[in-house]
Amino acid sequence: MSAVPAAPHPVSDESAVKLRLLLTPPRPRTGWRIVPARILAMCVVELQKLRHDRTELYTRAVQPALWLLIFGETFTRIRAIPTGGIPYLDYLAPGIIAQSAMFIAIFYGIMIIWERDSGVLTKLLVTPTPRAALVTGKAFAAGVKSVIQAVVVIVIAALLGVALTWNPLRLLGVAVIVVLGSAFFSCLSMSIAGIVLTRDRLMGIGQAITMPLFFGSNALYPVAVMPGWLQAISKVNPLSYEVDALRGLLLRSPSHLGTDYAVLVVAAALGIAAASALLGRLAR
Amino acid sequence: MTAVDAEAEQEKEPEEEQQDEQAVRCDGLEYSFGATRAVDRLDLEVRPGEVFGLLGPNGAGKTTAMRAITTLLPVPAGMVQVFGRDCSREPMAVRRLLGYVPQQLSADSGLTGRENVALFARVFDVSRRERAARVAEALAAVGLTEAADRLAGTYSGGMVRRLELAQALVSAPRLLILDEPTIGLDPIARTSVWECIAQVRAATGMTVLVTTHYMDEADQYCDRVALMHHGRIRALGTPQELKAGLSATGEGDGDPRAVTLEDVFRHYSGSGLDGHGTATEDGGDFRDVRRTRRTASRVG
Numbered sequence: 001m002s003a004v005p006a007a008p009h010p011v012s013d014e015s016a017v018k019l020r021l022l023l024t025p026p027r028p029r030t031g032w033r034i035v036p037a038r039i040l041a042m043c044v045v046e047l048q049k050l051r052h053d054r055t056e057l058y059t060r061a062v063q064p065a066l067w068l069l070i071f072g073e074t075f076t077r078i079r080a081i082p083t084g085g086i087p088y089l090d091y092l093a094p095g096i097i098a099q100s101a102m103f104i105a106i107f108y109g110i111m112i113i114w115e116r117d118s119g120v121l122t123k124l125l126v127t128p129t130p131r132a133a134l135v136t137g138k139a140f141a142a143g144v145k146s147v148i149q150a151v152v153v154i155v156i157a158a159l160l161g162v163a164l165t166w167n168p169l170r171l172l173g174v175a176v177i178v179v180l181g182s183a184f185f186s187c188l189s190m191s192i193a194g195i196v197l198t199r200d201r202l203m204g205i206g207q208a209i210t211m212p213l214f215f216g217s218n219a220l221y222p223v224a225v226m227p228g229w230l231q232a233i234s235k236v237n238p239l240s241y242e243v244d245a246l247r248g249l250l251l252r253s254p255s256h257l258g259t260d261y262a263v264l265v266v267a268a269a270l271g272i273a274a275a276s277a278l279l280g281r282l283a284r
Numbered sequence: 285m286t287a288v289d290a291e292a293e294q295e296k297e298p299e300e301e302q303q304d305e306q307a308v309r310c311d312g313l314e315y316s317f318g319a320t321r322a323v324d325r326l327d328l329e330v331r332p333g334e335v336f337g338l339l340g341p342n343g344a345g346k347t348t349a350m351r352a353i354t355t356l357l358p359v360p361a362g363m364v365q366v367f368g369r370d371c372s373r374e375p376m377a378v379r380r381l382l383g384y385v386p387q388q389l390s391a392d393s394g395l396t397g398r399e400n401v402a403l404f405a406r407v408f409d410v411s412r413r414e415r416a417a418r419v420a421e422a423l424a425a426v427g428l429t430e431a432a433d434r435l436a437g438t439y440s441g442g443m444v445r446r447l448e449l450a451q452a453l454v455s456a457p458r459l460l461i462l463d464e465p466t467i468g469l470d471p472i473a474r475t476s477v478w479e480c481i482a483q484v485r486a487a488t489g490m491t492v493l494v495t496t497h498y499m500d501e502a503d504q505y506c507d508r509v510a511l512m513h514h515g516r517i518r519a520l521g522t523p524q525e526l527k528a529g530l531s532a533t534g535e536g537d538g539d540p541r542a543v544t545l546e547d548v549f550r551h552y553s554g555s556g557l558d559g560h561g562t563a564t565e566d567g568g569d570f571r572d573v574r575r576t577r578r579t580a581s582r583v584g
Contacts, residue, residue, distance in 0.1 A: 018487070019421060019425060019484075019487045019488060020421065021414060021417055021418045021421050021456075022418065022421055022422060022425065022453055022454070022456050022488065023456060023488060024456055025380065025408075025455060025456040025457070025458075026405075026408055026409050026410040026411065026414070026418075026455060026456070027409065027411070028380060028409050029409040034409075037406070037407075037409065038407060040406070041403060041406035041407050044403075044406070045392070045395065045399070045403055048395055048396075048399050049392075049394040049395060052394055052395070052396075052435060053394060117388070118388055118389070118390055119386035119387065119388035119389070119390030120390050120392060122356060122384075122386050122390070123384055123385075123386055123390050123451070124407065125355075125356060126354045126355065126356065126379055126382055126384040127379055127404065127407040127408060127455075128376050128379045128380050128407070128408065128409070129407050130376070283356050284356075284357065
């Protein structure tokens, strides 16, 4: 067996690889510029994955379609829920947008555990990416995916005859709300992942929290018809603020847009802080 | 100090630094998981430009040491430096010097080879102007130009490993860290991965730190190897030195020329059957073994 000499070999024989660009390291970005660059990188990856495999896009459209078709159509006829004069299907549509966006985001904790197990996360943590930037990148990637999902639900709702706004500014507002909401829920999920550390436990917890979050919000019925204790839960549930904003933007119904945006921004920021702090536990 | 002095000082400094600057320096590194001391006052120096093999049985502390060097673990006691940069005080600066390939096959199967490499170009701040060319060069360096636009999920185990090398190379690291790069690969893929590493090292002069369980690979491709056991280095030198050292003690079987690195490994880490060895077998924690098996099953 031959030994390899310690000194770097000169490139001599023809089979040797020729490297030009890879001899100099790239010029590092510094300071605040790192975060938007990492967010962009994560979002690009998410879009590239969706481009290669659109199955998830189609299968995830089934559930909201069923909610609108079955639950929405039925309760529109029953007229059991006071919606302030608008058809129940219209009232429900923003709630279903928020719900399907949340379901996508809640999956991110499982994804990050999968990435930990497969070495992808470890490898990303050894790049010049601060943990907060990595988490923010993932949160926004969840947001991008949720916006695409929201577009699908809006199209389904429009096909079912829901009178939604087509004002581009309002739709932009919808996208911002969906991104913020998904950022919070994905960070909630990643934080729990950082605590429980295994996929099995997280799946159980994910199942256990998504439905209470959904039913404990104003997605299906107004807060006014809830019992007192559920109203209290709904008050601290960011999903309620997301739904309220979506209703205000899409249906022009009375809402508290200022509060909604503020709550979602604060919730997303807290979520990012918590998930970043707990990410280290996953890396160990 | 005048401006000229300051300038001269500036010019001098990096040179001085370079002289005693080791690629990796661990001084008294300690790390414990609960009551288990995984790394026990480890001193280690890796010289610039060499291929350094870290060997040892499961649970010897290799991976823990690697994780401290890659800034993944905090350094509770002792010091770890990469090219003079402290891993706990300047983790970001250290990471910019590193290319890291973990033990698991970590390429994203939902992306093409090119997209996998481009992601790492992005997170290492390669400018948009240079990105496509750099990514193409990294892919060419590992012989994946033709397969670059296929999904990584369709790659063989050896191809995934080479793709991971390309991911690590795209940022022109000074230190390439490979954690069991050939685990679970067939002999032909193992050779191709090692040839790839050797070629890239030859073209760039980068330092390579590698852990492996395959003694023949360490013997053939590493300039120096360290044998770790119970969190410390028990033997250090070129493969020839270690083999010669063992045959001099007369413990090798028969002919001194027939001593292999595997004999050296057995000598320092126990056969696995004596009292010493029981600890060895228990040493590889469950997660470690499970991860290895999973990697092996994914490689096929």
